[in-house]
Amino acid sequence: MKSNRFWKKGLALLLSATFTLGTLAGCGTYEGDGSSASNVQGSGNTQQAAAGVNGEVQTVDGNKIVKIAIASDPEFTFDAIGDSLMVTNGLLREGLTRYGDGVLTDGLAESYEHNDDYTKWTFHLRESGWNNGEPVTADDWVYAIGAMLDGTAQLSFADFLYEIKNAREVYTKQKDVSELGVKAIDEKTLEFELAYPVTYFPYLITHPMHFGYDREFSEKVGVENIGTEAQYSISNGPFYIDSWEHDNLLVFKKNPYYWNKDNIKIDQVNVYVIPNQATQVNLFLNGELDVVDFAYQRQSAIEGAGFTTQVYNNGRTAYLNYNESNAFLKNKHVRQAISSAIDREAIVNGVLHVGSPADGLIPVGLAGDGKKSFREIVGNNLPYSHNVDKAKELLAQGLSELGLSDPSDVSITILASNTDEFIAVSGAIQQLLQENLGIKVEVETTDGSALRTRRNAYEYDVVLQSWGADWDDATNFLGGYEHDASANPALFINEEFNDTYHKATYSTDLTERIKLLGKAEAILLEEEGITPLYYTGQYYAVSNRLKGVLRRAVVPYLDLYFAEVQ
Amino acid sequence: MRNYIIKRILLAIVTIFVVMTITFFMMHAIPGTPFSTGNDTMSAESLEVLMSRYGLDQPLYKQYVRYVTNILKGDFGVSMSNGYRSVSDIILTAFPVSADLGLRALIFGTIAGILLGIEAALHRGKPVDHLSTIVAIIGISVPSFVLGTVFQTILGLGFSGWFKAAFHTDFQVFPIARWQSFRYTLIPSFVLGMGTVAGLARLMRTSMLDVIGQDYVKTAKSKGISNLAIVWKHEVRNAMMPVVTVLGRMIGGVVTGSYIIESQFAIPGLGKYLVNSITARDYTMTMGLTVFYSIFIVLSMLLVDLMYCVIDPRVRITK
Numbered sequence: 001m002k003s004n005r006f007w008k009k010g011l012a013l014l015l016s017a018t019f020t021l022g023t024l025a026g027c028g029t030y031e032g033d034g035s036s037a038s039n040v041q042g043s044g045n046t047q048q049a050a051a052g053v054n055g056e057v058q059t060v061d062g063n064k065i066v067k068i069a070i071a072s073d074p075e076f077t078f079d080a081i082g083d084s085l086m087v088t089n090g091l092l093r094e095g096l097t098r099y100g101d102g103v104l105t106d107g108l109a110e111s112y113e114h115n116d117d118y119t120k121w122t123f124h125l126r127e128s129g130w131n132n133g134e135p136v137t138a139d140d141w142v143y144a145i146g147a148m149l150d151g152t153a154q155l156s157f158a159d160f161l162y163e164i165k166n167a168r169e170v171y172t173k174q175k176d177v178s179e180l181g182v183k184a185i186d187e188k189t190l191e192f193e194l195a196y197p198v199t200y201f202p203y204l205i206t207h208p209m210h211f212g213y214d215r216e217f218s219e220k221v222g223v224e225n226i227g228t229e230a231q232y233s234i235s236n237g238p239f240y241i242d243s244w245e246h247d248n249l250l251v252f253k254k255n256p257y258y259w260n261k262d263n264i265k266i267d268q269v270n271v272y273v274i275p276n277q278a279t280q281v282n283l284f285l286n287g288e289l290d291v292v293d294f295a296y297q298r299q300s301a302i303e304g305a306g307f308t309t310q311v312y313n314n315g316r317t318a319y320l321n322y323n324e325s326n327a328f329l330k331n332k333h334v335r336q337a338i339s340s341a342i343d344r345e346a347i348v349n350g351v352l353h354v355g356s357p358a359d360g361l362i363p364v365g366l367a368g369d370g371k372k373s374f375r376e377i378v379g380n381n382l383p384y385s386h387n388v389d390k391a392k393e394l395l396a397q398g399l400s401e402l403g404l405s406d407p408s409d410v411s412i413t414i415l416a417s418n419t420d421e422f423i424a425v426s427g428a429i430q431q432l433l434q435e436n437l438g439i440k441v442e443v444e445t446t447d448g449s450a451l452r453t454r455r456n457a458y459e460y461d462v463v464l465q466s467w468g469a470d471w472d473d474a475t476n477f478l479g480g481y482e483h484d485a486s487a488n489p490a491l492f493i494n495e496e497f498n499d500t501y502h503k504a505t506y507s508t509d510l511t512e513r514i515k516l517l518g519k520a521e522a523i524l525l526e527e528e529g530i531t532p533l534y535y536t537g538q539y540y541a542v543s544n545r546l547k548g549v550l551r552r553a554v555v556p557y558l559d560l561y562f563a564e565v566q
Numbered sequence: 567m568r569n570y571i572i573k574r575i576l577l578a579i580v581t582i583f584v585v586m587t588i589t590f591f592m593m594h595a596i597p598g599t600p601f602s603t604g605n606d607t608m609s610a611e612s613l614e615v616l617m618s619r620y621g622l623d624q625p626l627y628k629q630y631v632r633y634v635t636n637i638l639k640g641d642f643g644v645s646m647s648n649g650y651r652s653v654s655d656i657i658l659t660a661f662p663v664s665a666d667l668g669l670r671a672l673i674f675g676t677i678a679g680i681l682l683g684i685e686a687a688l689h690r691g692k693p694v695d696h697l698s699t700i701v702a703i704i705g706i707s708v709p710s711f712v713l714g715t716v717f718q719t720i721l722g723l724g725f726s727g728w729f730k731a732a733f734h735t736d737f738q739v740f741p742i743a744r745w746q747s748f749r750y751t752l753i754p755s756f757v758l759g760m761g762t763v764a765g766l767a768r769l770m771r772t773s774m775l776d777v778i779g780q781d782y783v784k785t786a787k788s789k790g791i792s793n794l795a796i797v798w799k800h801e802v803r804n805a806m807m808p809v810v811t812v813l814g815r816m817i818g819g820v821v822t823g824s825y826i827i828e829s830q831f832a833i834p835g836l837g838k839y840l841v842n843s844i845t846a847r848d849y850t851m852t853m854g855l856t857v858f859y860s861i862f863i864v865l866s867m868l869l870v871d872l873m874y875c876v877i878d879p880r881v882r883i884t885k
Contacts, residue, residue, distance in 0.1 A: 072842075073648065073649070074649070075648070075649030075650075076649065077649055077650055151619055154650050155616075156601060156616070157608055157612070158612045158615065158616075159608060159609050159612050168611075171612070171615055172611065172615055173615075224644075224650065227649055227650075228649055228650060228651045228655075245834065246651075246656075246659055246660070246834060247659075247660065247834030247835075248744070248745070248832075248834040249744075272744070272832065273832065273834070274743060274744075274832040275829040275832060275838065276743075276829050276830045276832070278715065278830075279718065279742065279743045279830055279831065279832060282718055282719065282722060282723050282742045282743070283742050283743060285723060286722070286723055286726075286727065286738075286742055288742070447598075447845050448845070449597075449598030449599070449845065449846065449847050450596070450597045450598050452598070453597040453598045453599070454597065456610075
């Protein structure tokens with residue numbers, strides 16, 4: 001009996017020990033011990049010591065390390081596309097132009113000029129260097145853009161470069177790369193020859209795809225390796241990659257050869273790879289991150305901890321895209337009825353809790369003629385806003401044209417990608433259309449790739465989707481609806497739209513051009529080629545010690561160029 | 567014995583080959599291309615050029631032959647969605663982390679689960695038995711992301727925050743996320759191991775109760791053998807058999823990475839790659855992982871079968 005009791009006690013003790021200590025039984029050890037990162041919570045009482053690679057504690061004088069998070073391991077290849085990169089790339093490589101505090105300013109080019117019809121642009125480069133000490137030269141652009149197009153380097157989206165003369169021909173192997181419209185006149189003079197007038201070229205080239213890369217370095221490490229490891233990457237921007245542990249942490253340090261290095265106020269950026277947004281918020285609340293994006297549900301928690309929350313306009317418009325070969329949707333009035341039946345305020349306030357109702361396709365904040373934004377010049381362009389009576393009237397008209405009378409004869413399926421946002425919004429639209437119009441609406445969600453493939457094969461009735469600005473110009477949104485655009489998924493074909501858009505493309509009067517684009521937008525929306533719903537917005541918060549963080553509607557969405565640690 | 571192992575390995579190669587073939591054709595049957603995931607308006611012409619750059623415009627059987635040939639040469643190709651890193655490089659970097667986390671979770675889960683099961687069986691109907699039921703229900707029914715969120719918030723943010731304030735220190739007792747040192751592994755391994763604890767506790771309890779009622783246990787008691795010896799030598803050892811069977815499957819599942827836990831705690835493991843590669847139609851990555859996982863799982867099954875002989879002398883491998 002005695003031994004029995006002993007045994008029980010022993011087992012119970014062991015059991016509780018296993019539970020309390022939990023994973024102490026783990027095998028394998030980790031090198032070093034990551035110290036907790038500096039604590040800046042609430043009071044703004046900053047302390048030093050930040051966790052470095054493998055827990056090596058780095059105490060940097062004056063706390064000039066900024067800690068940010070990205071959701072996935074970034075890509076630093078020549079073509080540089082991907083969400084993460086939209087943040088980090090702006091820190092590493094610089095374009096000929098860049099965004100300043102609000103306006104477009106000079107980047108690696110100290111000046112540039114163009115010919116009268118905006119088809120030839122000449123850039124004069126600054127004295128600046130790659131972080132390995134090599135100078136920035138015109139050949140960097142000739143090399144990088146040529147290598148992407150001729151297949152030497154990876155390129156996931158060639159269409160972005162097609163404004164350059166012969167880019168399309170080089171990509172499809174009809175012409176040699178030597179005929180490409182990018183030329184180095186001398187070491188510091190770079191010339192772009194374009195296929196058509198591009199008045200917004202200085203905006204377009206802020207996109208990483210138009211950045212240069214050093215030829216010698218690329219050939220030395222092998223083009224196929226570029227951007228896959230820290231040692232296979234170089235930078236000509238304010239920072240370079242000092243170390244990179246995949247899926248974990250990238251440490252960016254100041255590029256000593258960067259022309260404007262004296263005006264960069266931070267010494268180091270730690271970029272953590274944190275896939276989960278809720279985790280990012282917890283790390284932010286614990287002082288381990290300086291900037292965080294979050295969903296509206298976390299707003300009170302973040303404000304409760306003493307931070308100011310803000311919303312930035314991330315330059316994205318959500319809209320319904322119709323298949324105009326559908327039996328019901330081919331009728332203009334049915335499409336207008338759908339637009340009138342949707343209460344955009346209700347979607348924004350009741351479902352999203354962020355963003356604003358759309359009054360056009362081009363989102364607020366997108367550039368216009370250089371003085372005013374597009375929406376400021378064009379104004380409200382939404383012809384069929386929320387009006388249930390009007391919607392019913394339009395539907396009745398459309399149905400009679402189709403030879404139908406009962407709204408419940410109409411049955412459509414909304415296809416949406418399976419993200420939280422679109423699942424919620426498509427459900428709301430389903431409800432609004434069924435209640436206000438009495439038509440049958442089904443919702444189908446699928447993943448992004450399958451959705452795009454189905455959309456491009458026209459296997460859908462209505463697609464709920466959103467489009468964000470890749471470059472800061474309305475053509476980015478409207479170009480897709482030109483009749484010969486190879487990616488016009490809506491099957492929207494309208495001669496008046498084409499003429500107006502074409503005129504805008506060749507217009508060299510900046511304000512006139514925007515007005516023409518506004519007119520094209522009005523035609524698209526009057527015909528309900530698409531139905532804009534809302535402009536998205538994103539909540540974010542910044543730690544109290546960091547000032548001068550900029551959020552933008554186009555890349556880079558997060559800009560630390562002017563950031564200062566206090 | 568040697569013949570048996572050789573036979574099993576040959577069989578394993580066939581299995582892996584079959585899995586690879588099925589996955590290859592299924593993967594290509596899903597609508598979408600690796601290049602239609604991120605870009606909304608790529609023109610058909612550009613897509614064509616890209617498809618031919620990667621040889622994806624060729625007939626499927628040719629792609630298959632090329633893929634198998636490359637695999638036999640040990641070349642898994644480059645991932646199309648991860649900055650063009652090579653697939654084997656990604657697996658070699660991320661797998662050890664997943665395996666580390668998985669083994670911690672498994673060791674914790676196995677020890678805690680088995681002990682809890684034994685205790686519950688020995689004290690059937692007593693509080694510890696109820697405790698084991700509660701733990702099992704939580705472990706099985708509460709999804710790991712909920713447990714993860716709860717522990718991350720309560721221990722990582724709440725308790726550790728209080729600790730720092732109370733002791734005026736920077737020391738983070740339970741880090742919120744990331745994978746840096748032993749402290750960082752505590753919450754994720756615990757959360758990941760909870761499923762194992764739950765499953766094994768129930769299984770062990772049932773199995774133990776079955777054994778406790780056996781005649782040889784009564785015989786042993788009547789011979790006056792100490793309780794400790796009865797429990798360890800007669801009961802536990804016999805009750806372990808079904809547990810070992812399940813364990814084989816669990817090793818495969820746990821060690822190859824958890825999408826949810828790794829993403830929630832920002833652990834640089836392999837878990838997310840399989841899910842993401844399928845969403846991104848990253849054919850090379852999906853295939854590489856499939857081959858890798860099937861090798862791993864087939865081998866762990868083999869290992870379990872061999873372990874039977876060690877644990878239970880009655881099991882003998884015959885021709």
